Amino acid sequence: MLNDRIEPQWIEAFERVFALCKVRQGEPVCLLAESQSRPLNIEIAELALHRLGARPFRCVVPTPPQTAPVPVRSTGASRALRNHPAVMAALAVSPFIVDLTLEGLMHAPELPAILKAGSRVLNISNEHPEALERLVPRPEDADAVKAAAKRAKAARRMTVTSAAGTDLAVDMEGAATVGIWGFTDRPGTLAHWPGGIVVSFPRAGTVNGRLVLDAGDVNLTFKRYLERPVTLTIENDYVIAIEGEGTDAELMRRYLAAWGDKAAYAVSHVGWGMNPRARYEALAMYDRRDTNGTEIRAFAGNFLFSTGANEFAGRFTDGHFDIPVRNCTIALDGEVVIEAGEMRL
């Protein structure tokens, strides 16, 4: 069990990441959190910012009431801000924002306005700092992710195959692609820590085929390694069949059905993990309250497949699965970038 007390190496880890974000002496820094945020990370972030000579202040909003019929996890779309005018004003004058909300601002409706005001935003995934300590980004991570994202942006077609039976095709033309390497020093941009991910949001009607989730793959909404295979049949973006026996298939069927919303069945994003320090085994090592699973999203060589909201395809829902799939071969316009789960980039 991990104790929630501050350890000096965690302050150091946060300090290193903030230094990569070029936090300056005297810079006002907003620690944005909600009432259910992890108190330990707020404390550590504040202490680390003090060590860099910054001027941190806390902005803490109440965690909003639930509106969904099921527990919501891993959307990356915080609803905590609710366009609060005082919060938005504080964010607009903060050149650096440390986002400690539970879900993060990645897909929050307020994010475009926050970035437009010129802030740089670092979301710290809701992980125990013991995990974050292992996953401090390095400057050289940026080049690899930028190069990979460039290739994904240029691609017209992505294919994903596997020995387990996956055979998926994505028309990548017009897809919105981002690379996240774990820190940002550029005004008007957001990064999250841990990073090491390339994700593309394809246009509507562009994903077709079969995705076989094998035993050992992970559904991060449930924070669970699959014990039995599940086969998803995808037609024009929508999962039209979930085949498989046992708990994993049933959890997926029930959770998607609970939304009563077709958009919950559609593809959100596709991409891959490429963080050399992220470990596939990590989910087995932490109590659920100590992990948000971003390390598993980022482990190098996974095919990261997601269902749920895709604003670039005009679909909105809070139902979201992030599913890192092992041992896939991913090709962009026929060129292999990941071969049977091994990076070839």
Ligand SMILES: [Fe+2]
């Ligand atoms: Fe996602």
